[in-house]
Amino acid sequence: MSLLELSRRPGRTTFRLSRPAVSGVLRPRLLLCCVGLAALTVVVCCVGIATGDYPISPLRVVPALVGAGDPGQVFIVRELRLPRALVAILAGAAFAVSGGIFQTITRNPLASPDMIGINAGATTAVVAGIVLGGGGLRLPPLGLAGGLAAAGLIFLLAWRRGATGYRIVLVGIAVAWMCTSATDYLLTRAQLAEAQNAVGWLVGNLNGRGWESVRPLGAAVAVLLPAAMLLGRWTRTLHLGDEVARGLGTPVQLARLCLLVVGVALVAFATAATGPVLFVALAAPQIAQRLAGLSAPPILAAALTGALMVSASDLLARWIIPDVDLPVGVVTGALGAAFLLWLLVRTNRAGSGG
């Protein structure tokens, strides 16, 4: 018996090690997607870091990142521009994974945290903080609290003999509208400056993000992304419906609760750092799924797609109107929607490329 057995068929290669007894299914197209997306993200990031009031050659960005080169450039790259690039990557990944999780537990591609009120909850809390003057409360913790509160409310209201995917979506939409109304009410009461400040945050913004934004978000993603990937064993059966999943030995309610906690935490941390960057959570998992030719959003590929979407959108925003700090959310909305439409038209059905 050989140490490694490989067997190939279209779209999937299985491998089996005799010792340790590890085995699994590899999907070459998915791997290729991940590598391609990661490479593109790095390139976009370097170009993004190179772009600004003080232009640096993109080729010098990588040496500067490791501390080589002109000390002035190193300072600009590492202290001023790298945090923004990292926040874009981390927030994009967090939104995308969260979206993929919600689409999985509800079995509905339209269910994403922007649709079912979790972003809206975070937004309401932050706008309330800005408008009512939270007494020195900082915005990120407020956003976190708002997102968690909205998620808790949704799950409480949806939990009747176990929350089903359909109920979560319906209750979530109702909660989203309640939060949006509250936000609108707060904005009508606000002073002009406050309102401007709040609206700038409302669309999702990367301007002026420093290391203080990177750290909490980075820690959250470092814990929650692997958690989401480990939960993949449960999500694979959940895709087949609750009854089949339970028949296959998946603890359905526990799995859903774990996924929900991970998804909500991801989106809450990301929203706290950047504001609700629109459309990433909805589109990135779907784009990744179609690129990889799979029947469900792949977690890691979705994370990379989200990172690329936000990084590229931020770069575009700065290229299109160089003098104005265009919020990144404006671009992700336009760009992501167009790309998703193109994919839908081109493939005509999910995963048919596989």
Next chain:
Amino acid sequence: MTPHPTLAETASPAPDGSAPATPADSGTPAPPTLRAERLRLTYGERVVVDGLDLVVPPGKISVIVGANACGKSTLLRALARLLNPASGSVQLDGRAIHTLPTRQVARQVGILPQAPVAPEGLTVIDLVGRGRAPHQTWWRQWSAADEAAVSAALAATGITELADRPVDELSGGQRQRAWIAMAVAQQTPVLLLDEPTTFLDLSHQIDVLDLVVDLNRRDGRTVVMVLHDLNQACRYADHVIAMKAGRIVAQGVPAEVITADLVAEVFDVRCTVTADPLTGTPLVIPTGRHHGGPAAPSPATD
């Protein structure tokens, strides 16, 4: 995040902790016993099944028949621990099934619900492979046992050539066979099927039922299924369970149970019962209002 791997390992019949090679294979211990005791099943306020006792005959094919909404699917779901009893219990080898770890149950009892839906784009082999979930851990996703079980399930259901096709592009009959293949790959000694022949044309219905007999005869699996067609039930069942309004009206060998009186009671249909010319099992011929006439009101058995 692995769902109770250690707990599930201890439940595995295989001593080395690897996925058990066909627990239902010949020469293995007797299939587990499945029974319901004083079972009461409700949906909210509505009582569907009340005070039901049932011992599923091990190693046999049992078929549950009854009119719509008589509680037969509900009973099947409860036997598969998809529905928790309001009172009473379902017992697997003498232990209440809804208190056992769900993964451990999934190695003993397989359930194919009615009309399951696969996500778009999922290929047949991926669907069938998911039947192995209760035998897998996160580092062992495609063991030799998994591969053998999936190949055997594809072959048994005659869909080996369709393995790489998306499930949603298949015909109704092929799709149903793919789902059954998933349940077969789970390699449980007990298999519960909720109307496995729904939406299938006649030839595919016979295919599926013959497959069920294969699984029973070859692997010694206990099968419980809900069927609508009484004549198919009579032909394929070792043990038929007739239900009405949440209770078992009669059960036993089809030839003894299925009489014109029983059909009248359970389905509210007048009929003649004769012997199936091929198998000798009861053949139910409904009378209806326009046929048979007053000359044939009294049923003639045999």
